[in-house]
């Protein structure tokens with residue numbers, strides 16, 4: 001009898017194992033099409049957890065296997081995530097059916113404590129009214145020339161002297177170029193947004209408290225999104241423990257310091273300072289009659305959006321140039337004649353090879369690697385993917401830059417020439433128009449980056465000023481590691497030696 005019972009139990013267990021293993025094989029085969037293996041109740045949590053420290057590579061591998069370059073990842077306790085590298089889908093999400101794909105509460109919750117009601121973190125009416133004002137100000141000649149003067153001063157009186165000092169040290173000084181560019185970008189964005197100078201490039205002074213608090217707040221807010229369970233950070237926040245406690249303190253510092261600047265600016269506007277003092281965004285937003293708290297949130301959004309993006313793009317470009325002598329030589333051929341005159345808007349517009357280099361660097365290392373929306377209602381994407389209300393829908397510039405069907409077999413290589421109509425040498429190379437939905441590094445559609453033109457102006461000016469004067473020599477021969485966070489970073493910075501170039505004259 002006991003033998004019969006044992007036999008029945010073993011037979012039963014073997015049947016269960018064989019059903020589970022066949023369903024798992026089936027799922028694995030299906031996963032080659034739609035995403036990672038997924039099981040009832042737990043979804044893809046096992047493979048997600050296994051890959052959570054290499055999500056960029058994991059998503060890219062899965063997207064390459066998907067015929068329509070779209071994958072779906074169901075996760076226990078979290079909403080489904082749909083990730084796409086398909087330009088038709090990207091266009092649908094960012095433009096055609098824009099209103100069905102707002103950032104949504106799950107996203108705005110992540111950054112809400114830091115960004116409040118600022119443009120970067122709101123949808124609907126609040127977003128559209130801030131967007132109108134911001135787009136208007138960014139299109140004015142006065143803001144553009146103010147930003148250009150800020151840039152010129154920062155380059156000539158700060159970044160060039162810092163690099164010159166390192167070069168004069170006959171190669172004994174090592175500079176973290178990523179850190180220098182981050183400090184530079186923070187100075188520029190604060191001067192343009194607040195009319196206030198944090199003077200971060202004075203390396204003898206301690207790190208500016210606003211810059212430090214911003215760094216901490218941005219990093220911890222970004223890490224909230226990588227928790228396997230959404231509830232984890234929410235519980236930590238309620239209990240005010242660990243990283244959430246540090247986040248709260250950093251946000252208090254950011255809010256207090258920016259509020260002080262807003263108050264001081266308001267006062268100076270009331271007592272009628274000269275035109276000079278009213279050029280920055282803060283003065284413009286206050287002059288448009290907005291309340292101090294909203295203006296505080298608006299400028300915090302601008303600092304957030306403009307601080308680490310340009311520095312990330314330039315850090316990767318400098319590293320790529322150090323690996324590609326032929327590209328660097330060609331860039332110098334374009335830049336040197338222009339640098340010998342006093343650079344202005346017109347000269348910057350002419351730098352088409354420079355623009356190709358910047359785009360190519362951002363194609364491979366996009367400052368914003370992924371960006372998510374949340375479906376307001378059920379929908380179907382152009383490739384047939386069904387979207388359910390509440391799903392997280394992510395477009396993925398990092399993966400898109402690595403899809404062979406979009407960029408060819410050499411998609412992993414740094415080749416600025418791919419941005420020109422013809423690879424042949426012609427007298428006046430013309431940049432190819434490329435769909436922003438294939439290259440959504442600045443996003444696209446109604447919410448496209450407001451600072452895009454300003455960012456190109458900044459990057460062209462700095463890269464031109466630096467490469468024409470200095471040779472940048474990375475200390476390590478290893479390939480740097482790219483981490484996404486809110487804005488991408490190079491792990492450990494970019495440690496370089498600086499050597500002065502034998503150059504033509506500079507103004």
Ligand code: HEM
Nearest residue numbers: 119305306309310313367368441442443447449450451455
């Ligand atoms: C290489 C540099 C830059 C890149 C790659 C970049 C990229 C982006 C991306 C992907 C977004 C969409 C983010 C989202 O909606 O979640 C965005 C939005 C935005 N960017 Fe940039 N950005 C850059 C520089 C700047 C600069 C210099 C500024 C301003 C000083 C700026 C201001 C903004 C603002 C205000 C938004 C929000 C627009 C809206 O929601 O309507 N960006 N940017």
